[in-house]
Amino acid sequence: MGARKLFYLGPQGTFTHQAAVNASHMLAPLATEGFELVPMDDVPQILEAAQNGEGWGIIAWENNVEGYVVPNLDALIDERDLVGFARVDVNVEFDAYVRAGTDPDAARIATAHSHGLAQCKRFIEQHHLKPRPASSNAAACRDLADGEIAFGPHICGELYDITRIGTSIQDYRGANTDFLVLAPREEV
Template identity: 45%
Template sequence: MRAPVASLAYLGPEGTFTHAAALALPARGTPVPRPLVTDVYDDVATGRADAGVVAIESSVEGYVVPSLDAIVAARDVVAVDEVTVEVAFDAFTHPSAVSPTEVTAHPHGLAQCAAWIAARGLTAVPASSNAAACRDVQPHQVALGPALCGELYGLTTLATGVQDFAGARTRFLLVTDREAARTELASRHDESVSWRMMLAITPHEIGPGVLARITAAFGERGVNMSSLITRPLKAQEGTYVFVVTLDGAPWEPHVRALLAQLLGAGDSLKTLGVFPARAGTDAGFDTSRVPAGSVRAGSDDATVARELLW
């Protein structure tokens, strides 16, 4: 008997950037579109899908909060790989278009094309995905999405490359159930690759110095923290989960020592993902992207006082 074909759930419909990420992982299964990102997590958790692909971070808009919250909350879903997709937006209209008054896309897509939208005075209408916006575009609307969507949904291309920043990328996670992840990762401990890990840290004691204690532990153990984001404990004002991306894997001695130190301090820990580190970090530092109004050593006293409000 032929073995069943593995399935790979992703946020549909066809033509989303998540679909492109799924197609970049052909060995993981046949892509299956799902209407909501929460459906992807649910399908993986219940076994309806063997794995799933979810957007986690945009190089322009930052973390995709609904997806981040979903993986933090998921009891038995964990990331085992990542893939990065170049993000560029074209503007499309319905074949029977009239003068457009609205523009529709996923909220991240709308944000990444804000200047183009503002220049045309269009009213933004959020959609569940960029491809859904293209599929469902109305004659009075402009839809923003990948170039593929024009051909898929028989649309007219109004403009190409309408994103505010060239070279934008979105990072996607490959997620599977925790037991499958344990089995897969156990077979890879000896691989001579660099690893990255996503870790949720929930301190039980709040007050001055909590975050300083946590970050100091990373320094003491020689573990590089490449990203930190806070998410609130639901309906618990002033209490947070710190979601950290670090260089290393939980079976490596220095990372294991860090985890033991945090556990010893009374923190709750949850591994959200362990995956090979991929190339893709921009080389060098572009000072033009520093937030406007920032000051540095050497700024004149009047500017420092104005910007720091001291």
């Protein structure tokens, strides 16, 4: 049968990717041949793939700083027979990155998902940066340009070969996001 697919919001390095990694370990007894983690472009694609039985999905549903992820909850409510059967909690800690070989003092732009920018305001102010939203924290790290500082999860440094210039730079310590693992109702 092969490894069970677990669809997550990509690209690699998102907090949802981390949640998928955590879920694959937590749910290992339910997938004897392991998991294949598959990045998707958006939540509707994740829901459709899971609804069609192509694998399971994982989506964010609540952050203790920013609140419920309303678009994801609304989309899940509209699904016919898709249900959440497991909860995965991920600590939300941001590291700051620059491109390898660049001077962090020359940076003028902070880039991350809008939620990431909102959670790192103190760093932005202290470094006199202009915030620029990205489609995701991981995309900000992946697409990092000279003159920018990207905020993202710890795994982004290794994934995108970028230089970490700060760890746990978020304003609020103890932030976390809850994710739901989804599958068709009959399978659950």
